[in-house]
Amino acid sequence: MKAVQSKTIVFVTGAFVTHLGWKPWQDYFESKGYTTYAPSWTNKEGTAKEVRDRKPNDLALARTHLIDVVNNYAKFIESLPEKPIVIGHSLGGLMTQILLNRGLAAAAVVVHSVPPLGVIPYEFSFLKAGWRSLGLFTSLDKTYMMSFETWQYAFTNGMSLQEQKDSYEANTIPESKRAARGGLSLTAKIDFAKPHAPLLFVAGTKDNIIPSTINKRNFNRYKDKNSVTDYKEFAENNHYVLGLHNWQQTAGYIFDWIQKQ
Numbered sequence: 001m002k003a004v005q006s007k008t009i010v011f012v013t014g015a016f017v018t019h020l021g022w023k024p025w026q027d028y029f030e031s032k033g034y035t036t037y038a039p040s041w042t043n044k045e046g047t048a049k050e051v052r053d054r055k056p057n058d059l060a061l062a063r064t065h066l067i068d069v070v071n072n073y074a075k076f077i078e079s080l081p082e083k084p085i086v087i088g089h090s091l092g093g094l095m096t097q098i099l100l101n102r103g104l105a106a107a108a109v110v111v112h113s114v115p116p117l118g119v120i121p122y123e124f125s126f127l128k129a130g131w132r133s134l135g136l137f138t139s140l141d142k143t144y145m146m147s148f149e150t151w152q153y154a155f156t157n158g159m160s161l162q163e164q165k166d167s168y169e170a171n172t173i174p175e176s177k178r179a180a181r182g183g184l185s186l187t188a189k190i191d192f193a194k195p196h197a198p199l200l201f202v203a204g205t206k207d208n209i210i211p212s213t214i215n216k217r218n219f220n221r222y223k224d225k226n227s228v229t230d231y232k233e234f235a236e237n238n239h240y241v242l243g244l245h246n247w248q249q250t251a252g253y254i255f256d257w258i259q260k261q
Helices: 019-031 048-052 066-078 091-101 124-134 148-154 161-171 177-184 212-221 247-260
Strands: 008-012 035-037 085-089 107-111 199-204 229-234
Touching (some): 008 019, 066 177, 085 091, 091 107, 107 247, 199 212, 199 247, 229 247
Parallel strands (some): 085 107, 107 199
8 A cells, every 4th residue: 555645736836936937737637536726825816927017025925934935835735635746846845844743744855955954055056046035234114126137047057048037027927025034943843753754855966956965965864764855956957957958857747757656
């Protein structure tokens, strides 16, 4: 008998981008018989353009903390008829680890995940790509909007200029600096020794903002020998993994992994 019986998937979105980027993934997993959900973050409802049009004076979003977003996902999950499989990308991967640590996931997949507290992201490319979102020496009541140049480096390195422009227009939205800083707070603390449902780390060798070395250190911190914790690295994937031309290869690997649990 398979350990993972759930036929429900909740996708958890990362920072800087719309939750609507999960739509192709939802279609893929729904074609495999799953019911899927990709809720927006707190105060990020609407299309990418609609959310962008509220910047920089969107006070509700600016004052959103990471714990608010985590608790909103937890509340949504608890409203479902069964415990879901949770799949999160980037900061959504960190939130997925937190939700797993709370016992809210039947299985979890973290795709290019921001690491929890205690896994130090010292890589230069991580610092170069992400430090602006913390809003140092700027008002926390103003949202942060990733520039196109940062998008090129942090998300879409190696892609054509037109692909970079199109993906920037389709996906980018303002971000709460408070939420970005939440990754450095006690909200991001988890118990690595606690038994957990099956957990898969997916990393990309070409990712600048969350290098695969960070994912591997994160993976290695999990200590419970009786819990399934797996790691997979794709050599061609940058941080825009969800929308790359080969995204179905990544999604297919995740699907196959779920079936084996």
